[in-house]
Amino acid sequence: MGPTGLSRIRPAGHTRDMPRRTDFSALINGHTEVIEMINSGEAGVPALNQLLRVAQQALGAAGMAFVEFAPTGGRVIAATGTVEWALGQFLPADDPDAVCLLSGPRVHQLDTGRLTGRLGTKLAESARSQMVVSRAEIDGHTMGSLHALYPADEDRPCPDHQCVIAYVASCIAHLYGDQCGLPVHVDGPIVAALADGLAVVDREARVRLWNPAAAQITGHTVTDVVSQPVPFPLPTPGQALDHRLPDGRWLRVTSGELPGPGTLRVVTFRDITDQQQSITDHDLFVAVTSHELRTPVTVIKGYADTLTDHWEALSDADRQLAAQKIGQRANELARLVDRLLSSSTAEAGSGGAPPAPYDLGDALRAAVTDLPAELRRRITLTAPVGLPRALGHRASLATVLTELCTNAGKYSPPASPIRITAGTDGQTVSIRVTDQGIGIRPEHVERAFDQYWQGDSDDRHRFPGAGLGLFLVRRIVEQQNGQVSLRPKAGGGTVAEVRLPRG
Numbered sequence: 001m002g003p004t005g006l007s008r009i010r011p012a013g014h015t016r017d018m019p020r021r022t023d024f025s026a027l028i029n030g031h032t033e034v035i036e037m038i039n040s041g042e043a044g045v046p047a048l049n050q051l052l053r054v055a056q057q058a059l060g061a062a063g064m065a066f067v068e069f070a071p072t073g074g075r076v077i078a079a080t081g082t083v084e085w086a087l088g089q090f091l092p093a094d095d096p097d098a099v100c101l102l103s104g105p106r107v108h109q110l111d112t113g114r115l116t117g118r119l120g121t122k123l124a125e126s127a128r129s130q131m132v133v134s135r136a137e138i139d140g141h142t143m144g145s146l147h148a149l150y151p152a153d154e155d156r157p158c159p160d161h162q163c164v165i166a167y168v169a170s171c172i173a174h175l176y177g178d179q180c181g182l183p184v185h186v187d188g189p190i191v192a193a194l195a196d197g198l199a200v201v202d203r204e205a206r207v208r209l210w211n212p213a214a215a216q217i218t219g220h221t222v223t224d225v226v227s228q229p230v231p232f233p234l235p236t237p238g239q240a241l242d243h244r245l246p247d248g249r250w251l252r253v254t255s256g257e258l259p260g261p262g263t264l265r266v267v268t269f270r271d272i273t274d275q276q277q278s279i280t281d282h283d284l285f286v287a288v289t290s291h292e293l294r295t296p297v298t299v300i301k302g303y304a305d306t307l308t309d310h311w312e313a314l315s316d317a318d319r320q321l322a323a324q325k326i327g328q329r330a331n332e333l334a335r336l337v338d339r340l341l342s343s344s345t346a347e348a349g350s351g352g353a354p355p356a357p358y359d360l361g362d363a364l365r366a367a368v369t370d371l372p373a374e375l376r377r378r379i380t381l382t383a384p385v386g387l388p389r390a391l392g393h394r395a396s397l398a399t400v401l402t403e404l405c406t407n408a409g410k411y412s413p414p415a416s417p418i419r420i421t422a423g424t425d426g427q428t429v430s431i432r433v434t435d436q437g438i439g440i441r442p443e444h445v446e447r448a449f450d451q452y453w454q455g456d457s458d459d460r461h462r463f464p465g466a467g468l469g470l471f472l473v474r475r476i477v478e479q480q481n482g483q484v485s486l487r488p489k490a491g492g493g494t495v496a497e498v499r500l501p502r503g
Contacts, residue, residue, distance in 0.1 A: 023058045027164065030054025031171075044181015048078045048172060052146075055168045056080050059161055061148040062129070066136075066172060067091060067101070068144040068183055072256075072266060074098055077184045083123075083149055091118060093200050093209070094264040101145045102209060107134040107166045109157060112149070123149075132157050134169035136176065141212050143176040143183070145169075197251075199267040205230050208264065217251070217271050234267060242272065249273045296329035303329075331372055335402065355480055357503025358394040360422055360429050361387050367398040368420070375409050375418075383422040389503035390429045392480035400476055400484075403469040404433040404496045412437025412493065428482075428499040436493040445486045449474045473498075 034051045037043070052064040063081030067074040074091040091098045097117035100110075109132045112123045123129060129149045136143045146169040150157055176182045197214030199207055207225045215221050220231055234255050235241035241253045253269040303322040307314070314322070361383035368381055390397075401420070408418045412435040419434045440448060449470045470486075477484045482500040489495045 023060070027054065027058035030058065034171075038175075043175060043178070045078060045184060047175065048182070049080070051168060051171060052078050052080045055148070055164070059148055059157075059164060060150075062151055063149045065147045065149075066144055067147070069098075069102070069142055070183070074101070074144065075184075077144075081149075083147075086119075086122065089118070089122070093266060095119075099208070101133060102135070102142060106137065107132070107162050107169075109133070109162065111152065130157065132161055132165050134162070134166045136169040136173040138173050138177050143173050146172060197267075197269045199225075199230060199269075201230050201234070201265050201267055203264075205234055214269070217269065218245070230267065232269070234265070237265060250275075296333040299329045300326050300333070328372060328374075335406075355392050355501075356394075357389040357391050359387075360390040360397075360431075360500075361385075363390075363394050363397045364401065364420065364422060364431065367401040370398060371402060371405060375405055378409065378416065378418045379405065379420060380417060381420045381422075387422055388424050388429055391501040391503035392482065393476075396476045396480070400473050400498060401431070401433075403473045404498075407469055408433055408435035408437065408494070408496070411435065424502070427502065429502055430500075431498045433496045434489060434493060436489075439488045439492055440486055440494045442488065445488075448486055449484075 031051070031054060034047055034054060037047050037050060048066060052066060055061070056064045061081065063079065063083035065076050065079040065083045065086050068077045073093040073095065076086045076089045076091075079085075079087040095117040097115045097119040100115065100117075109130065112120060112129045112131050114120070115123065129152055131150075132148045133145055135145045146165060148157070148161070148165050197217045198209070198211040199214055200209035201207055206227055207230055210220075210222045210225050214225075218231060225231060232243045232245070232251060232253060233241060235253055237255050237257045239254070243251050243253055245251060249271055250273045251269045252272045253267065255265050255267045257265055303326045307319065307322050311319070364381060364383055368376060368379055371379070405418060405420070412418070416436045419432075421432045421434070423430050423432070474484050477498055477500070480500060482498060484496070484498045487495050487497075
């Protein structure tokens, strides 16, 4: 006797209109077989079909079907019993039956006579039925809907049928979550429902459907938007549009016309704020770095051309000045190239060598000697005798000091002093670079270490730079288990402090 026949067996004393009972023993035994199938690697549609057969027998249903939903609509991917004919049937998103199945309570019972779309028409051709429906959802995102059908002239399903069908639908959702053979279609719900916002809109761009991801991405709940204009511009069908929300986030919106009659459109969208920020940062980096490279190259070329074309007419002092300017600008160019290369390497200048103890005072004096002359003249270095040795990479200290001193010089008056002080607190050794410049706002002391960042919107015009110096300093210092910080100095200016482990 097949599962369909079970739906017509009534226990003794049972009368019509009494609720039918669930065979929980058959459900548990059959579910165990399904789990064994999955554990043996046979998941996807075979496991789904077996689960529907088990549920049909346990519930005494005439037939079971599962509809997988994608942005363009639903398709029956598993069916048993009296509804096996429905396998492969497509249900467009604008079909009234699809709207009915995707709205209302997650689990509900209805008369198939209420269905007026493709599914309802087909069911009416066979026989009027009662149907218990449960959506299969993951975190509120609909994967599909499970249907159990009962002849209308027989016993009505009892309340525990809805509980069992809801449970089976949850098991199916779990199969989708594991993505073992499901979804069946490449444009299935896992891709669109879990990651992308999904909406169906009418000819007036009013929302008909709004999935949970749409609410999460935009902050607009279903109640806010249903029957209201979609809260962002729509691109031409088949096109994509990047739109900035009032809160500064970016959406990439795509739309397409739904198949079949009507003028409904399916709209998908996702948050691309991080992508937009990456593009902005890249464009800014290219623009600023191009400027930074062009400036010294232009000066070097200008003075070189002057020496080449007017050597005999120039005095010795003029020749010496030109050579000096070429040397200064060449040093700037070399530092910029070194900074760019260092910021893109994982070891940030350490060369992968293990940390080693070194004389901090001696290393600072050597690093100051290598600074540009106009900057070196402004510097006062204080390094006490007997200063403990630092543990790290001595070669990288020159880069750290160059960046901090260059930064101090750029943001302070040309003739103002820059003080470098070395010290210890017993646990670490420290280096402080203090200037008398414009200072730093307290809210910027951390952001200043971000890649490509500069304080005010006009800083790039007043104090041009690629925004890599402090980013590189922090990267070097932290790779040596040290710390670097900035703070405003009382009376004006900034204090940059580096702390390194003692050797």
